[in-house]
Amino acid sequence: MIDKLIRKIEENKAPIVVGLDPMLSYIPDHVKEAAYKEKGETLAGAAEAIWQFNKAIVDSTYDLIPAVKPQIAMYEQFGIEGLIAFKKTVDYCKEKGLVVIGDIKRGDIGSTSAAYAMGHLGKVQVGNNSFYGFDEDFVTVNPYLGSDGVVPFIDVCKEEKKGLFILVKTSNPSSGEFQDQLIDGKPLYELVGEKVAQWGELHMGSEYSYIGAVVGATYPEMGKILRKIMPKTYILVPGYGAQGGKAEDLVHYFNKDGLGAIVNSSRGIIAAYKQEAYAKFGQTAYPDASRQAVIDMREDIMSALVNAGK
Numbered sequence: 001m002i003d004k005l006i007r008k009i010e011e012n013k014a015p016i017v018v019g020l021d022p023m024l025s026y027i028p029d030h031v032k033e034a035a036y037k038e039k040g041e042t043l044a045g046a047a048e049a050i051w052q053f054n055k056a057i058v059d060s061t062y063d064l065i066p067a068v069k070p071q072i073a074m075y076e077q078f079g080i081e082g083l084i085a086f087k088k089t090v091d092y093c094k095e096k097g098l099v100v101i102g103d104i105k106r107g108d109i110g111s112t113s114a115a116y117a118m119g120h121l122g123k124v125q126v127g128n129n130s131f132y133g134f135d136e137d138f139v140t141v142n143p144y145l146g147s148d149g150v151v152p153f154i155d156v157c158k159e160e161k162k163g164l165f166i167l168v169k170t171s172n173p174s175s176g177e178f179q180d181q182l183i184d185g186k187p188l189y190e191l192v193g194e195k196v197a198q199w200g201e202l203h204m205g206s207e208y209s210y211i212g213a214v215v216g217a218t219y220p221e222m223g224k225i226l227r228k229i230m231p232k233t234y235i236l237v238p239g240y241g242a243q244g245g246k247a248e249d250l251v252h253y254f255n256k257d258g259l260g261a262i263v264n265s266s267r268g269i270i271a272a273y274k275q276e277a278y279a280k281f282g283q284t285a286y287p288d289a290s291r292q293a294v295i296d297m298r299e300d301i302m303s304a305l306v307n308a309g310k
């Protein structure tokens, strides 16, 4: 799957991911009204609104991008109905040829991690039958329970030819509380980065490993160091746009080959119609606003890479 992701990045000249984080407040009134008319102001109504909103954004952007990253929390808050909308979104994006990164941030003791891994990436056995659950292509994993929590995900990836993005240095303001703590003089995120690189070396695609890392756009100096520590690791970079990360800060997350990183934007794309720059599209043409925001993001990142000689 890492090779498919890289091929699609190269074909589209777009090292970008659209984050599908459909908060109800981002969904235009006409979409919510139609969904509530059909299913009521209920969890099912909210899930229908989410699904219709996502579908329109995917239809309007899929030819420009390699991948999407649905954030499961935005679906899970609506219970089972929300998870059905999550699954419909995953399936639809895959039908459209997109690589799907499930942002699920799981990690637990061994047997529980194995269950998460089977449910999201692999198959479960029921009697003589086996079934895929959510069936994303990659998922995000929290490594802070140690190898026991991560290895079950790696095992399923090996079997299914899928991949992971392991949290190394997150983009949020308080990420340093634990992640920057020094252990024998080295910050914890560097130790985690070294471990991710070791796991990765044992699980390679053609050029890059299918064991990737998450490094936030909001800490560019740390991103530069982590790029060196993890030369063959693909880095998923959240925090561009709405959280303040800028294209010129992100060039060091990429290798000289212009590959090695993929930058996520969620609110900046799916709620583009709410921004001043895209206001001319209005609520009804929200998918067109998202398309334009993807084009602008691609241009922003590609020109920064060209200026940096990558």
Ligand SMILES: O=c1ccn([C@@H]2O[C@H](COP(=O)(O)O)[C@@H](O)[C@H]2O)c(=O)[nH]1
Binding pocket: 019, 021, 071, 103, 169, 170, 171, 172, 214, 215, 216, 238, 239, 240, 241, 242, 243, 264, 265, 266, 267, 268
């Ligand atoms: O370090 C991290 C890890 C994950 N995220 C997730 O990415 C998106 C960011 O959304 P924006 O609207 O582009 O800010 C969201 O799903 C986060 O949960 C992150 O931001 N930082």
